[in-house]
Amino acid sequence: MDAEALLAGYAAGTLTPVQALQAVTERIARRNPAINAFALLDPAALKAAQASTARWASGRPQGVLDGVPVTVKDLIDVAGLPTRRGSKTTEATPAAADAPLVRALRAAGAVITGKTTTTEFGWKSPGDCPLHGITRNPWNTAHTPGGSSAGAAAAAAAFFGPLHVGTDAGGSVRIPAAWSGVVGLKPSFGRVPQWPLGAFGHVAVAGPITHSVRDAALLLSAIAVFDPADPFSLPQDPTDYRAGIEDGVSGLRIGVLDHPGFAAPADADAQGAVATARAILAAQGARVEDFAVALPDTSEVFTLVWGAALARLVAGTPEGQRGQLDAGLRQVAARFADVPAAALLAAEAARVQAAHAMAALPYDAILCPCVPHAAxxxxxxxxxxxxxxxxxxxxxxxxxxxxxxxAVSLPLGVNAAGLPVAVQIAAPLYRDDVALRVAWAVERAL
Incomplete structure (x- = not known):
């Protein structure tokens, strides 16, 4: 059951938050041992659900998510719970305070059920880490759900509640959502406040992983707030991202990017998904056309940003603990340990150039593959x-x-092996509403 259906049940008195939480925890107990989506469960969840049930019974729900079960990725602080970041090098000390987005979740009445697994410090896309081991894909447990928001995507795919918060520095919400057959939204940078900032704080943003586009819009509406703790936080956003989501795409101009110039083409299944979405949008009145864009070598830029961040992370780890870090993380960090400041400044200049080129495009949205192949x-x-x-x-x-x-990762069925395929829909900076609107137009036609 999605979040909107739960809220309708609460309002009608046919369901309570306690009953919803019990159903979720029973399913977790039954299925999670084979999936390993959770770093830990929150022992305070039942008390929160009971308080929400009382509010609904009195006709005074607290906010737009009152009583809805939500999980939070274990890169994000939740007061009273440790933030281990998938690493044996971190301490199991409970966080002293909620991260800004967790404060927003609580203000909206959400019931935090637990913290989901992450790759170590969010560094890669396969869903394993030294601390918690391998998180597996509910569609086929021999496969990865992707990462770094591995547990969030796996939990969504396994129906361990309707709403899940991940983080995305290079695809860490969208990649696992695509490989796990669920919706993943990377909001505009700064839309969702974060603190403390992690290794990739200058490119990362937290975002929803859900079963439906409308649920992603609902969750974004709750966590898109201003918080002065985050120096990149955008001004207070009063938008209900569900408003206008069903306005349709007639007249919108949508560009199809089938090859970004720095990567091998996506496989036939991914290209087929793009063709399907393209046909759906055209049938609904959108103007859909192919395009190419001249960009600097953004793959080189991101590799440098990613590698330098990992090198800094390893340098900040006590020398006696570095051997406990993921071997691949250490391998990348060593490769980028001596990046000069001039190279980083050049990379930032190229990033701005790429952003300028994308901003100059005449499209309301961009349609492209999300991942090059299935999980x-x-x-x-x-x-x-x-x-x-x-x-x-x-x-x-x-x-x-x-x-x-x-940018939104949107599932479009499965391939011949029974693994999910997906497309990606991006919109201009700060037009999160348009990305959701276009994604919903495709979703409703499936």
């Missing part, structure tokens, strides 16, 4: 993580982190 095996480590970044993980997603645009 790989869960136990197939990359011999060269840098090569894997462009071959298998993020060739279609990282661009929108560099340009800071909103």
């Amino acid at each position: 790989p095996l869960a136990e197939a480590p990359a011999a060269d993580p840098v090569a894997a970044l462009w071959r298998d993980w993020a060739p279609w997603t990282f661009l929108f982190n560099l340009t800071r645009q909103p």
Whole structure:
């Protein structure tokens, strides 16, 4: 049951938040041992659900998510729970305070059921980490759900509640959503406040992973707030992102990007999904056309940003603990340990150039693949993580982190092996509403 259906049940008195939480926790107990989506469950969830049930019974719900179960990725602080970041190098000390978006969730009445698994410090796309091991794809547990928001996507796909919060620095919401057959939204940079900032704080943003576009819009409406703790936080956003989502796409101009110039083409299934979405949008009155755009070598830019961030992370880890870090993370960090400041400044200049080029495009939205192929095996480590970044993980997603645009991963069925396929829909900077509107237009036609 999605979040909107739960809220309707609460309002009608046919369902309570306690009953919803019990159903979710029973399903977690039954299915999670084979999936491993959770870093931990929140023992305070039942008390929160009971308080919400009392509010609904008195006719005074607290906010737009009152009583809805929500999970939070274990890169995000939840007061009273440890933030381990998938790493054996971190302490199990409970966080002293909620992160800004968690404060927003609580203000909206959400019931936080637990923290979901992440790759170590969110560094890669396969869904494993040294602390919690392998998180598996509910569609086929031999395969990865993707990462770094592995647990959030797996939890969504396994119906461990309707709403899940991940983070995305290069595709870490959209890639696992695509490989797990659910919706993933990377909002515009700064739309959702974050603090403390992680290793990728200058490109990362938190966002929803859900079963429907409307639920993603609902969750974004709750967490898109201003918070002064985050120096990149946008001004207070009063938008209900569900408003206008069903306005349709007639007259919108949508560009189809089938090859970004720095990655191998997506496979036939991914290209077929784009063709399907293209036909759906055209049938609804959108003006759909192919386009190309001249960009600097953004793959080189992102590789440098990613590698330098990991090198800084390893340098800040006590020397005696570095051997506990993921071997691939250490491999990348060593490769970028001596990046000069001039190279980083040049990379930032190229990032701005790419953002300028994308902003100049005449399109209301962009349609492209999200991932180059379906989910790989869960136990197939990359011999060269840098090569894997462009071959298998993020060739279609990282661009929108560099340009800071909103982008949605939308599932479009499964391939012959029964694994999900998806498309990506991006919109101009700060037009998260348009990305959701176009995604909903495709979703409703499926």
